Amino acid sequence: MADVSSPMDIDHNGEKPNKPNSSSKGKTVVVDGTPPAHPKSTPWVEKYRPQSLDDVAAHRDIIDTIERLTNEKKLPHLLLYGPPGTGKTSTILAVARKLYGSEYRKMILELNASDDRGIDVVRQQIQDFASSQSFSFGRASVKLVLLDEADAMTKDAQFALRRVIEKYTKSTRFALICNHVNKIIPALQSRCTRFRFAPLDPVHVTGRVRHVIESERLDVTETGLAALVRLSSGDMRKALNILQVWNFILVQATHMASQHITEEAVYLCTGNPLPKDIEQICFWLLNEPFSDGFKHIAEMKNRKGLAMVDIVREVTMFVFRIKMPSDVRVKLINDMADIEYRLTFGCNDKLQLGSLIASFTGARSALVAVAK
Ligand SMILES: Nc1ncnc2c1ncn2[C@@H]1O[C@H](COP(=O)(O)OP(=O)(O)OP(=O)(O)O)[C@@H](O)[C@H]1O
Ligand SMILES: [Mg+2]
Known part of the structure; x- marks a missing residue:
């Protein structure tokens, strides 16, 4: 029964975070940084996912504002929107780590609206999680419901969410994340503080990719790096994925003439015309x-x-x-x-x-x- 629940009732298996649906579109999110069984096969987008707000490249104004609100314990409901691979999910996960530390897994409910869209998601999973808060964490800070790909929710589900947000505002903060803000109903938008994540500047993509190149000890020419940054068009996920795929090809094909990542290699690897x-x-x-x-x-x-x-x-x-x-x-x-x-x-x-x-x-x- 909900009114006598313990923290373990919320985090059912005691190991995994509250994450009923795994992320869709191949954007698997490793929320707790636990090393996987085969570290070498870890996607670099996860291996190099920013752990703290300081690790998030670019968006300094947004990060500073969210950090200030978090420090002052005035975190509002959030709506983070913008194109893929710009750091929306990473930012909110870093906020959660900052807010909850070791309680992190128990205090967030992560839903992916496009996996299991519809009114049931809103009414059941969110409502159960949000309503259990006051009994389980009476003295703790508010919980966080992370609703990724919120633009895939039906209008009905969004209207239902509006009521749920109102009902649990005292105990829960909602973070809606999406690519297309115009697909979020105005009634929800007005309940959230909106932050737009613009495509990443080439300087920031270059900086982060250089960090990965150094950590992985890769041999990438300067023109190869420039091509990679250009082709990623401000999407850091794309940049890291191209880099990892090309490195994989190099490792597999030891007979290849060129053992470093050149501009031509980057174009060939992505199927883009040279x-x-x-x-x-x-x-x-x-x-x-x-x-x-x-x-x-x-x-x-x-x-x-x-x-x-x-x-x-x-x-x-x-x-x-x-x-x-x-x-x-x-x-x-x-x-x-x-x-x-x-x-x-x-x-x-x-x-x-x-x-x-x-x-x-x-x-x-x-x-x-x-x-x-
Ligand atoms: N601003 C950033 N700073 C550092 N790394 C980033 C940044 N943005 C994206 N990345 C890298 O790209 C990966 C994907 O980022 P993230 O999941 O935060 O993107 P997103 O904006 O939520 O994209 P989507 O809209 O597709 O869900 C991260 O794991 C990280 O490795
Ligand atoms: Mg995301």
Whole structure:
């Protein structure tokens, strides 16, 4: 019965944290830092997950504010939102460690809304956990319900959560985490203090990746590191995953010619077109007749296994960099945005390659007219 529960009733197996659902989308979260059975197979994203708020790279304003509120025991309900791999879950786990120390496992309930969405999650698991607090930890600080991927919750569940939050505000703080804040109903948003986690600055990604490179004693060239940071686009999880995959390939293939992680290796490992391939493609787009351009690009695409959508994205970046009249540039970029849009809806690659070449043919005529 809830009203005579002991702390062990909350932490049922006495070992694991309150975590009914494991995280989804392969983002397994190791909340207590317990070493796994095979340390070598630990994903680096977990091995190097920040343990304290000081370890969290970037977001200094947010961290300082949350730290101050935690120190003053004025922690509000939180809504942390922003793109993947920017430190939202890591930050809230570090807050929990700071708040509870060794009681950490018993004092948080970690739910992943996208695993088990719906009103039952809100009504049962949260309610049970939150309501047991006053009897089990009467003198302790408030508990924390961590609701990851909250944007996957149904509207009904969100409305139900609104009531649960109100009911247990005295004993429990809620931390909602999501990528898309616009999917959280306004009534919930207004009950939380919102913090936006922006994509990480290249400087911060570089700093943290360097730390991992040194700890793992990896041989990574400076251009390899720069490519890794660029491809991760502010997502630290992506950066660490690319690094680990490539290191794995190197360890497995001792016969490989290059035993260090180069720029080319990073691009190959991620399936992204190499900068020199993009330059070659752009050269063809700007110089070759339609049929020759089509033949060359299609052949390179097949030989190297490139995705059309990656080619279009990189060619767009190229168009941003080279000198041309702004109206020609705008037209080209709009055309390529249309092509990218059609590709994401499954339109045929060959047709879209034809469109790409056709829009460059149009741009070339405009450039020749300007030059005359
Ligand atoms: N700001 C950061 N400082 C240091 N490491 C970070 C940071 N952000 C992300 N990481 C690294 O990336 C991994 C994933 O981070 P985290 O789970 O905190 O991301 P998230 O913002 O919650 O992403 P998602 O929206 O996909 O859940 C962490 O384990 C950590 O290794
Ligand atoms: Mg997360």
